[in-house]
Amino acid sequence: MSKTISVEVAKEIVDSKFDIGMSGPFSSSRSGGAGNGYEASAPKEIRDNIVEIDGTYADCNEAEGTIALRTSSGIEHVMPVGNTVYSASISEQAEDGSVIQIGDQLSVIGIKAEDHPVVIAATIIRGEEKWVFEQVKSIYGRANAIKNYFHLFRDTPGKREYILNQLRGRKYGRYDSSEDILFDSKQEQMLKYAMSKETYPRETQRAYESMFRDPNPSKHKTEQKLSYLSRIAPTYKDRQPVSKKELMKLLNDRFYKMDLPKQQLVDVLVSNERAARRGFNILLVGGPGVGKTSIMKAVADARNIPSEIIPLNGMSCPLELEGLDSGYDNADAGRLIKVFASHGTSEMVIGFDEIDKMNSDSKEGDPMNVLYRVLLGEHEDKFLGCGISTENTIFIATANSVKGIPEPIKNRFNAIIKLDDY
Secondary structure, eight states: OOHHHHHHHHHHHHHHHSOSSSSGGGSHHHHTTOSSGGGSOOOHHHHTTEEEEEEEEEEEETTTTEEEEEETTEEEEEEOOTTOEEOHHHHHHHHTTOOOOTTOEEEEEEEEOTTSSOEEEEEEEEGGGGGGGTTSOSHHHHHHHHHHHHHHTTTOHHHHHHHHHHHTSOOOOOOOGGGOOOOOSHHHHHHHHHHHGGGSOHHHHHHHHHHHTOSOTTTTTHHHHHHHHHTOBSSOTTOOOOOHHHHHHHHHHHOSSOHHHHHHHHHHHHHHHHTTOOOEEEEEEOOTTSSHHHHHHHHHHHHTOOEEEEEOTTOOOTHHHHOOOTTSTTOOOOHHHHHHHHHTBSOSEEEEETGGGOOOOOTTOOHHHHHHHHHTTEEEETTTTEEEEOTTOEEEEEESOSTTSOHHHHTTOSEEEEOOOO
């Protein structure tokens, strides 16, 4: 292929395959299960030819329309084109008459012309700006992020700064949607159930098999029910046992003083570990800001299991927790089932926040009754029409005071731990 044709082909890819809008590479049909469009796989013609070059600006060849970057492996020739997107620091300086200086660090993403040593630039930014986009892991996604960042926020620098301020804050690691295991088809769900049948309570087994035999699955929302059930494993694969010494060290590292509450917490966790009980119930009582929700997270981290907090302040309708019968048009599962399904397991820490502030006087029913059954070790969801075992779930409830909590509920906790103000 001649150099002219090769360069024109690469230009066409840059012009048409890097989409600034939310169509093209960001459409749902291209996402391939990616958590967001910027994680989608690149089209083949891009995947085979995309490159990222980091180097110092060395020269400009006006006749060829290229610039030279000095890299660790030699000189790379880069050709900016009409659709090349520059970072704001470069484009704004150009408007003021400034130019890139020899020795400036640049980072380029582009398409390499076939059989010829030139790269058609899709994006050009300064080297010190590259960190802003480092959390977008694929080169293709990063190029689109750069293009959109400087296109969408071209006239709103405050929005660019807002993102930068967040990037300078704490990092929590990455959630990878590819790790979510979804059994989408009925055949997959049936196979999974057949191979793991005895890991479910008998009532759940009965519900599963009733759904598989359902002659009118659309009317009864059977597909949606099976989707929930098939995503909830009773145990968590990465759960870790914890020793008394390890647990106390974790709590001491995170919490100042609180010696008695920490010892009580250690006693509960270790005693249940020795008794091979994976789930239990704890009530933490104390004023705002004493560390109740932080303790929930510490317990989950000690066991290496997922966690989620369900706010109960003002909750008045039990359907929020137990779901709505599938006979209704807008029926869906309750909050607990959705949380279990989103994490893929019922072996996790569920934080019932502000249990003392639930509204038990509603004409719609008393959510405390649902909570009582949950703390007994099994949750009956009205939408699913069956029970889900919660014997491996650690329930940690919080309250400012025990005065508003019914005695039968208090009796379901393995420990009530009082947290004093600092």
